[in-house]
Amino acid sequence: xPVNQRSYEYGTSKSSIREIAAYGAQRKxxxxxxxxxxxxxxxxxxxxxxxxxxSIERSLELPPVQLHGYTPAAGLVEVRQRxxxxxxxxxxxxxxxxxxxxxxxxxxxxxISFNALVDPGDEVxxxxxxxxxxxxxxxxxxxxxxxxxxxxQTFQVDTEAVCAAITSRTKAVVxxxxxxxxxxxxxxxxxxELADVLRERESALGTAIYLVSDEPYRxxxxxxxxxxxxxxxxxxxxxxxxxxxxxxxxxxVGWVLVPNTNPDHDELVPAIAGAGRKLGFVCAxxxxxxxxxxxxxxxxxxxxxxxxxxxxxxxxxxxxxxYIEPQGAFYLWxxxxxxxxxxxxxxxxxxxxxxxxxxxxxxxxxxxxxxxxSHQTIVxxxxxxxxxxxxxxxxxx
Amino acid sequence: xPVNQRSYEYGTSKSSIREIAAYGAQRKxxxxxxxxxxxxxxxxxxxxxxxxxxSIERSLELPPVQLHGYTPAAGLVEVRQRxxxxxxxxxxxxxxxxxxxxxxxxxxxxxISFNALVDPGDEVxxxxxxxxxxxxxxxxxxxxxxxxxxxxQTFQVDTEAVCAAITSRTKAVVxxxxxxxxxxxxxxxxxxELADVLRERESALGTAIYLVSDEPYRxxxxxxxxxxxxxxxxxxxxxxxxxxxxxxxxxxVGWVLVPNTNPDHDELVPAIAGAGRKLGFVCAxxxxxxxxxxxxxxxxxxxxxxxxxxxxxxxxxxxxxxYIEPQGAFYLWxxxxxxxxxxxxxxxxxxxxxxxxxxxxxxxxxxxxxxxxSHQTIVxxxxxxxxxxxxxxxxxx
Numbered sequence: 001x002p003v004n005q006r007s008y009e010y011g012t013s014k015s016s017i018r019e020i021a022a023y024g025a026q027r028k029x030x031x032x033x034x035x036x037x038x039x040x041x042x043x044x045x046x047x048x049x050x051x052x053x054x055s056i057e058r059s060l061e062l063p064p065v066q067l068h069g070y071t072p073a074a075g076l077v078e079v080r081q082r083x084x085x086x087x088x089x090x091x092x093x094x095x096x097x098x099x100x101x102x103x104x105x106x107x108x109x110x111x112i113s114f115n116a117l118v119d120p121g122d123e124v125x126x127x128x129x130x131x132x133x134x135x136x137x138x139x140x141x142x143x144x145x146x147x148x149x150x151x152x153q154t155f156q157v158d159t160e161a162v163c164a165a166i167t168s169r170t171k172a173v174v175x176x177x178x179x180x181x182x183x184x185x186x187x188x189x190x191x192x193e194l195a196d197v198l199r200e201r202e203s204a205l206g207t208a209i210y211l212v213s214d215e216p217y218r219x220x221x222x223x224x225x226x227x228x229x230x231x232x233x234x235x236x237x238x239x240x241x242x243x244x245x246x247x248x249x250x251x252x253v254g255w256v257l258v259p260n261t262n263p264d265h266d267e268l269v270p271a272i273a274g275a276g277r278k279l280g281f282v283c284a285x286x287x288x289x290x291x292x293x294x295x296x297x298x299x300x301x302x303x304x305x306x307x308x309x310x311x312x313x314x315x316x317x318x319x320x321x322x323y324i325e326p327q328g329a330f331y332l333w334x335x336x337x338x339x340x341x342x343x344x345x346x347x348x349x350x351x352x353x354x355x356x357x358x359x360x361x362x363x364x365x366x367x368x369x370x371x372x373x374s375h376q377t378i379v380x381x382x383x384x385x386x387x388x389x390x391x392x393x394x395x396x397x
Numbered sequence: 398x399p400v401n402q403r404s405y406e407y408g409t410s411k412s413s414i415r416e417i418a419a420y421g422a423q424r425k426x427x428x429x430x431x432x433x434x435x436x437x438x439x440x441x442x443x444x445x446x447x448x449x450x451x452s453i454e455r456s457l458e459l460p461p462v463q464l465h466g467y468t469p470a471a472g473l474v475e476v477r478q479r480x481x482x483x484x485x486x487x488x489x490x491x492x493x494x495x496x497x498x499x500x501x502x503x504x505x506x507x508x509i510s511f512n513a514l515v516d517p518g519d520e521v522x523x524x525x526x527x528x529x530x531x532x533x534x535x536x537x538x539x540x541x542x543x544x545x546x547x548x549x550q551t552f553q554v555d556t557e558a559v560c561a562a563i564t565s566r567t568k569a570v571v572x573x574x575x576x577x578x579x580x581x582x583x584x585x586x587x588x589x590e591l592a593d594v595l596r597e598r599e600s601a602l603g604t605a606i607y608l609v610s611d612e613p614y615r616x617x618x619x620x621x622x623x624x625x626x627x628x629x630x631x632x633x634x635x636x637x638x639x640x641x642x643x644x645x646x647x648x649x650v651g652w653v654l655v656p657n658t659n660p661d662h663d664e665l666v667p668a669i670a671g672a673g674r675k676l677g678f679v680c681a682x683x684x685x686x687x688x689x690x691x692x693x694x695x696x697x698x699x700x701x702x703x704x705x706x707x708x709x710x711x712x713x714x715x716x717x718x719x720y721i722e723p724q725g726a727f728y729l730w731x732x733x734x735x736x737x738x739x740x741x742x743x744x745x746x747x748x749x750x751x752x753x754x755x756x757x758x759x760x761x762x763x764x765x766x767x768x769x770x771s772h773q774t775i776v777x778x779x780x781x782x783x784x785x786x787x788x789x790x791x792x793x794x
Contacts, residue, residue, distance in 0.1 A: 001664060002605045002661040002664055002665075003513055003514055003661060003664045003665050003668035004512065004513055004514060004515060004516055004538075004668055004671075004672070005516075006671070006675070007512055007513045007668040007669075007671035007672040007675060008513075008664055008667055008668040008671055009671060010670075010671030010672070010674045010675050011666075011667030011668055011669065011670035011671030011672070011674065012667045012671070043466055043467055044462070044466075045462065046462075047460065047461035047462050048461040048462075048464075048465050052461070052465075053457055053461070056453065056457060057454075057457070060450055060453060060454070063444065064444035064445040064449070064450070064644065065441070065442065065443075065444050065445075065644065067445075067647075068445050068449075068644060068645045068646070068647050068648050069440055069441075069646060069647050070440055070646045070647050071647050104501055104649070104677075104678070104679075104682075105679060107677040107678070107679045108677045108678070108679075110677065111676060111677025112677065115401065115404055116400055116401055116404045116405075117400055117401060118401060119401055119402075133674075136674060136675055137675070137677055139675075140675040140676065141401075208399045247461065247462065247465060248465045249465070249466060249467045249679075250464075250465050250466050250467050250468050250680060250682070250683030250684075251465055251682050251683055251684060252501070252679060252680070252681075252682050264399040264400060267398065267399055267400045267405055268399075268400050269408075270405055270408030270409045271400035271401055271404040271405040271408055272404075272408065273407075273408035274401075274403070274404035274405055274406060274407030274408030274409070275401070275404040275407070275408070277407045277408065277530075277533060278403070278404065278407050278533050278534070278536075278537040279508060279537065279676045279677065280501075280504040280505045280507065280508025280509065280534055280676065281501070281504070281505070282501075282502060282504045282505075282646075282649060283647060283649070284649075285501075285647070285648050285649050285682045285685065286647030286648055287647075287648060287684070287685075288682065288684075
């Protein structure tokens with residue numbers, strides 16, 4: 001192979017989510033968009049708020065050299081200050097611009113964090129089911145990715161299983177709440193238990209274990225508390241993105257927060273900057289840093305997702321489907337009607353229903369139904385969901 | 398160390414260029430901006446062309462979900478198609494969208510290319526003096542960075558020295574023309590010689606050697622030919638950025654081209670995509686991809702730099718300074734008036750002149766004078782350059 005083997009493999013092994021979405025697009029072209037019910041992607045269906053457009057227009061009045069010039073590697077100080085103030089207001093903390101590092105979105109936030117933290121041979125624990133790119137970034141940073149299944153009933157963190165998986169090489173545990181793919185939100189009690197486990201293991205093993213909180217869905221929750229991780233566990237790092245909250249996934253802007261309460265703060269802040277530098281990130285896109293400054297407190301349009309969530313859960317409930325009660329994000333985690341989620345997916349696909357089977361997320365027996373789609377898609381999909389259930393009820397499936 | 402040592406070091410070892418610029422900013426605040434002559438940075442002083450603003454305004458008329466949504470990892474097809482057509486018109490080639498991968502700027506283009514190409518233990522040759530971040534990205538990809546000095550008279554590639562440095566582990570040679578820091582442009586003859594050397598060594602060693610062409614300054618040249626590398630050497634990769642040509646350094650947009658004439662094209666294209674994925678790049682910023690589409694053929698405002706270049710070279714010539722005739726980019730490579738460039742820099746600094754000593758670029762005895770500054774800065778700096786030369790002439794230095 002004349003090129004790097006692993007890069008080649010990452011470039012040829014398509015994500016199954018993208019493959020399903022590609023099939024959906026092709027199928028829509030064949031039989032009409034309204035006849036295909038594509039629930040595969042996590043691409044926000046809610047438009048960016050009007051404030052984003054106004055912020056861009058306002059920025060265009062700045063001198064171009066100032067507007068489009070390099071920013072500091074960590075981002076414009078005034079942007080980070082505004083983000084810190086927003087976090088301080090919301091979570092009663094005392095962060096400053098120096099605790100934040102602006103990134104090219106959540107993928108960059110996570111990749112940079114792993115590269116800042118791990119040494120070759122380290123282990124990073126992820127809670128399955130999980131976003132499959134975690135594994136790619138963890139391995140690229142030189143660590144191995146250790147899967148720990150969530151509690152199979154509640155899909156909360158199975159803290160005993162995490163405890164059992166921790167070794168002297170465990171450098172970090174990744175949590176993602178509101179959760180992709182499940183749509184669950186980890187409760188305060190669950191996270192307190194996790195924090196206790198980590199502190200106990202740190203003390204027993206004489207190691208430092210980081211809690212990396214991947215929070216792109218923080219603003220998308222349905223009435224429940226989304227606990228602020230750094231208030232529960234000191235050695236934490238928060239990875240954020242505006243992809244979902246401001247519906248800007250293509251613009252690539254987010255941040256990493258190293259809380260000033262993290263005991264390794266003074267080593268970790270430069271390590272984050274150094275990791276960004278070594279991966280080839282120079283700064284987050286300058287114009288969208290300013291958009292973040294202007295829109296940091298603009299609320300996400302959760303109402304649209306909430307309406308979809310209601311229609312989907314009520315519809316599937318009435319048809320006898322089981323699912324995990326969605327508390328956040330825009331995914332419904334539906335139990336497959338047979339143990340083999342891939343087989344279930346194939347039968348759904350024959351009815352033009354396109355969820356994502358759970359094996360893509362490291363877990364058996366479920367599908368992820370992304371309801372970041374038009375409301376009409378959900379309404380129109382119900383007859384197909386009914387036929388699918390009927391096939392299983394009649395033993396035809 | 399509780400964090401990754403190398404990331405920490407990359408985050409704490411300041412670039413000397415940034416340190417000089419920081420000193421310049423501080424000094425300006427102390428004694429007045431007009432009294433400090435900061436030639437340290439490569440930040441374009443020419444504003445982005447008006448077409449950029451018009452393109453952004455036009456894009457804002459698109460539905461936000463379409464405008465700000467994820468693009469394919471390689472970039473919007475229509476953007477890549479437009480870039481390919483522009484290259485085809487200019488260089489008589491036959492590229493398509495599939496040969497291009499849009500990136501978050503030149504740093505990403507290079508980091509991704511190295512990660513796509515090299516295996517641990519490989520060697521990548523750079524031509525010194527060189528942009529110091531090359532070493533960071535090459536090492537992060539797992540290879541070692543091998544410096545080969547340019548010809549000390551002409552600062553063209555010393556092809557015999559490159560030939561001597563090539564081993565069976567040499568995976569790539571990086572060229573950068575127009576050159577940062579020298580401002581030279583490699584001649585067609587020089588590059589043909591280099592191509593001959595690479596082909597001969599490939600054949601003798603039975604290996605594949607890539608020519609990675611870093612071209613952010615391609616559009617900024619002063620009347621000389623900037624040869625198109627893929628027409629001279631098949632196994633080439635071109636890394637581009639709009640940071641300089643459209644004065645958009647903070648917006649992070651560029652591309653990697655794998656020419657369809659590259660014999661490893663079909664392995665390298667997915668390896669580039671896989672490298673982007675594994676580093677945490679998801680797509681280039683969507684809005685600025687559209688700006689690229691609209692502005693791909695907008696000429697750079699070379700006239701402003703040319704005026705600066707003329708004033709600087711004429712001024713320094715009259716004072717007896719020696720320099721390499723600048724053919725491109727916006728840097729003048731001036732011979733230090735003593736062998737120790739750092740000592741020369743310190744004396745310049747005492748007169749409020751802030752070039753960058755050549756040791757920052759892996760070479761002794763010169764300074765880089767960045768003339769991407771206001772014309773007035775150049776004019777006003779001349780008395781200080783005169784005093785500096787006089788100190789040396791009088792033996793006071």
